[in-house]
Amino acid sequence: xxxxxxxxxxxxxxxxxxxxxxxxxxxxxxxxxxxxxxxxxxxxxxxxxxxxxxxxxxxxxxxxxxxxxxxxxxxxxxxxxxxxxxxxxxxxxxxxxxxxxxxxxxxxxxxxxxxxxxxxxxxxxxxxxxxxxxxxxxxxxxxxxxxxxxxxxxxxxxxxxxxxx
Numbered sequence: 001x002x003x004x005x006x007x008x009x010x011x012x013x014x015x016x017x018x019x020x021x022x023x024x025x026x027x028x029x030x031x032x033x034x035x036x037x038x039x040x041x042x043x044x045x046x047x048x049x050x051x052x053x054x055x056x057x058x059x060x061x062x063x064x065x066x067x068x069x070x071x072x073x074x075x076x077x078x079x080x081x082x083x084x085x086x087x088x089x090x091x092x093x094x095x096x097x098x099x100x101x102x103x104x105x106x107x108x109x110x111x112x113x114x115x116x117x118x119x120x121x122x123x124x125x126x127x128x129x130x131x132x133x134x135x136x137x138x139x140x141x142x143x144x145x146x147x148x149x150x151x152x153x154x155x156x157x158x159x160x161x162x163x164x165x
Contacts, residue, residue, distance in 0.1 A: 003037050
């Protein structure tokens with residue numbers, strides 16, 4: 001599986017802020033999964049830039065895209081809108097589960113507008129920008145991601161594949 005990690009941050013894109021969420025996501029994916037981080041980028045909080053990168057990575061065969069940042073209430077937080085413009089089908093249970101688990105840690109989780117969805121054979125999931133929240137969200141996601149990606153890509157070993165045989 002190929003994974004793309006997209007950090008959304010105006011200051012990060014300008015080099016004024018060191019991206020900590022992207023490297024943390026890379027470390028988690030590389031240490032806890034057999035998958036390859038094939039794409040990484042930092043883009044500004046511009047809906048068109050975010051959507052263009054998501055589309056390009058989907059077209060390049062990335063199986064999972066994790067975004068970090070831009071999911072809150074600030075006027076420049078447009079990652080959910082960019083994601084909705086790109087996906088073909090939403091996977092609301094993922095975003096709901098992330099918010100539900102995060103609410104056990106902080107009430108601020110209810111301010112998240114993060115979404116998740118599918119474009120072709122790519123699963124896109126919005127995560128918060130904070131490294132602490134990224135780690136907490138990945139703890140929720142890691143147990144379900146292998147099965148989700150097997151179903152999405154119809155790779156051998158998936159339940160849907162076994163039912164078809």
